[in-house]
Amino acid sequence: MEVNTERYGEIYGVDISTIREAQVRISPFIHTTPVLTSETLNCTAGRKLYFKCECFQKGGAFKFRGASNAVLSLDLDQAAKGVVTHSSGNHAAALSLAAKLRGIPAYIVIPKNAPNCKVENVNRYGGQIIWSEATMQSREETANRVLQETGAVLLHPYNDKRIISGQGTISLELLKQAPLIDTIIVPISGGGLISGVALAAKSINPNIRIFAAEPRGANDAAQSKAAGRIITLPETNTIADGLRASLGDLTWPIVRDFVDDVIVVEDKEIIKAMRLCYEILKVAVEPSGAIGLAAVLSDSFRGNAAWKDCHHIGIVLSGGNVDLSALWDSLC
Amino acid sequence: MEVNTERYGEIYGVDISTIREAQVRISPFIHTTPVLTSETLNCTAGRKLYFKCECFQKGGAFKFRGASNAVLSLDLDQAAKGVVTHSSGNHAAALSLAAKLRGIPAYIVIPKNAPNCKVENVNRYGGQIIWSEATMQSREETANRVLQETGAVLLHPYNDKRIISGQGTISLELLKQAPLIDTIIVPISGGGLISGVALAAKSINPNIRIFAAEPRGANDAAQSKAAGRIITLPETNTIADGLRASLGDLTWPIVRDFVDDVIVVEDKEIIKAMRLCYEILKVAVEPSGAIGLAAVLSDSFRGNAAWKDCHHIGIVLSGGNVDLSALWDSLC
Numbered sequence: 001m002e003v004n005t006e007r008y009g010e011i012y013g014v015d016i017s018t019i020r021e022a023q024v025r026i027s028p029f030i031h032t033t034p035v036l037t038s039e040t041l042n043c044t045a046g047r048k049l050y051f052k053c054e055c056f057q058k059g060g061a062f063k064f065r066g067a068s069n070a071v072l073s074l075d076l077d078q079a080a081k082g083v084v085t086h087s088s089g090n091h092a093a094a095l096s097l098a099a100k101l102r103g104i105p106a107y108i109v110i111p112k113n114a115p116n117c118k119v120e121n122v123n124r125y126g127g128q129i130i131w132s133e134a135t136m137q138s139r140e141e142t143a144n145r146v147l148q149e150t151g152a153v154l155l156h157p158y159n160d161k162r163i164i165s166g167q168g169t170i171s172l173e174l175l176k177q178a179p180l181i182d183t184i185i186v187p188i189s190g191g192g193l194i195s196g197v198a199l200a201a202k203s204i205n206p207n208i209r210i211f212a213a214e215p216r217g218a219n220d221a222a223q224s225k226a227a228g229r230i231i232t233l234p235e236t237n238t239i240a241d242g243l244r245a246s247l248g249d250l251t252w253p254i255v256r257d258f259v260d261d262v263i264v265v266e267d268k269e270i271i272k273a274m275r276l277c278y279e280i281l282k283v284a285v286e287p288s289g290a291i292g293l294a295a296v297l298s299d300s301f302r303g304n305a306a307w308k309d310c311h312h313i314g315i316v317l318s319g320g321n322v323d324l325s326a327l328w329d330s331l332c
Numbered sequence: 333m334e335v336n337t338e339r340y341g342e343i344y345g346v347d348i349s350t351i352r353e354a355q356v357r358i359s360p361f362i363h364t365t366p367v368l369t370s371e372t373l374n375c376t377a378g379r380k381l382y383f384k385c386e387c388f389q390k391g392g393a394f395k396f397r398g399a400s401n402a403v404l405s406l407d408l409d410q411a412a413k414g415v416v417t418h419s420s421g422n423h424a425a426a427l428s429l430a431a432k433l434r435g436i437p438a439y440i441v442i443p444k445n446a447p448n449c450k451v452e453n454v455n456r457y458g459g460q461i462i463w464s465e466a467t468m469q470s471r472e473e474t475a476n477r478v479l480q481e482t483g484a485v486l487l488h489p490y491n492d493k494r495i496i497s498g499q500g501t502i503s504l505e506l507l508k509q510a511p512l513i514d515t516i517i518v519p520i521s522g523g524g525l526i527s528g529v530a531l532a533a534k535s536i537n538p539n540i541r542i543f544a545a546e547p548r549g550a551n552d553a554a555q556s557k558a559a560g561r562i563i564t565l566p567e568t569n570t571i572a573d574g575l576r577a578s579l580g581d582l583t584w585p586i587v588r589d590f591v592d593d594v595i596v597v598e599d600k601e602i603i604k605a606m607r608l609c610y611e612i613l614k615v616a617v618e619p620s621g622a623i624g625l626a627a628v629l630s631d632s633f634r635g636n637a638a639w640k641d642c643h644h645i646g647i648v649l650s651g652g653n654v655d656l657s658a659l660w661d662s663l664c
Contacts, residue, residue, distance in 0.1 A: 060614060
């Protein structure tokens, strides 16, 4: 299959050049995360699995790649006024950390129902928290107010070329660490992670298959792919609190054109996969982070026409920021 | 300081050559485990920390290094009859896996009070379980009976030159991955792990400091170092179930001569360190595995005369086989 990757930038706003530039920009500051393998999980899956451990990334999730690329891309005047975001968690922590790196303020609008461990992460990295109600409307209004008061730059958690380019650096690392990979499974929410990963991977090797993993209770990406347009859900219901966002106008075209299929899994499959990550891989992932393994082990993936051709599967363990109070309560 | 490492083999039965030979023997079969770092934990400790993640080793603990070195060292006739051990956990799983690798039987004597997750690991790797009572006497008698019936080779979990040499390969990897390290903290139980690590590290760089980390409720190594002879305790009481063994006649001389000091910590410090491993590093360790971090953060280490000279500290996260039922019960 011949692909003219040169036009990607023109069409999608992001291409392998912007991703390689991001890599040069952020590599002194990020962790090159390890790829773990497990014979036990290979046997369970009947495939060779390669776990890209973005939960070990700074801030505990892949988000620091995009956030640091965006913050380091700002010119001096923009940067001086700081950055703002409204995010339920990992992007907020990542942006706080990236801003701290550059010595500029990060204003973080957080809904009151955000998990405590994610709020703690923002505090740890010096972000200035501004609380909002749980609705998207309140989050956006609060962020706009902060923008007007401070002149800071709004950095969207995923619908931003710099963010997408940053997340794409995962594929540059992963395909170097595990060159046999023919398939990559990526959690999907707003689409920033999978857009970057898919665009980079298919630019390097157009034959690589990219699958999105999505929870049944927030399956807007699966519905969007089926409808051929962005579908947003009136409400979501899933244990994977990081996967409740909807696609944006930058991520949707990339998801539409580069993601082979969306594998939808139940929450109970996510919990089972999470348990395997802890008990077999010894990696502390959050539910959203474990969904890629859930997808690989699901009946719906095994029933997919492409399954027979997926031999070496990369799985992005996207984050590890989870509240384990129950565990510590049981020990103390 | 000039050191004649050539005589180590003569004195201790193990030297850098037997450790390098072990590395050649086992490296096709083991994981080269990653070294993780965390700015957050560096700030907490006031030192640069390098976490050697042996919980990601096959079988979930460092034990596979020694076990595979021992099993692969057996001659054909010995190997054909299989191997036996009486172990409460990680050595049992590791030996089962090593035996499976060579296609020979592993007979595993397990006391009835062993944690369930460690029993499951033995089952997973095809070890044949023979139950004993919880006392050491019953364990040894049962193992002897199996020896007589099968002609298999008894492989002690730590008091064995091949086992010590295998564990020593950790230092060969670690000092290559993090060459600035000036101090290594290692959990101590029977002493197999720390003997190998200390002997290898001090053969490569005699200025490296080696500290043992030991729970208050099983502090026989600290007592032994103070008394200048092996002290065994009538009973132990600690959450770190992997650290209840006593030093052996092979490990004691190495611990006596190569371990700079023993840092004794309380169980509550172990639980706190374990929590940091999960929440900050995102690594699922068992209590015994987290004790090195507990030691680094303890007042007793900070009060140690050597603390001011410990700048780059390697911490061996020795294993991750822990029963997390409470966590999964809270999710389901």
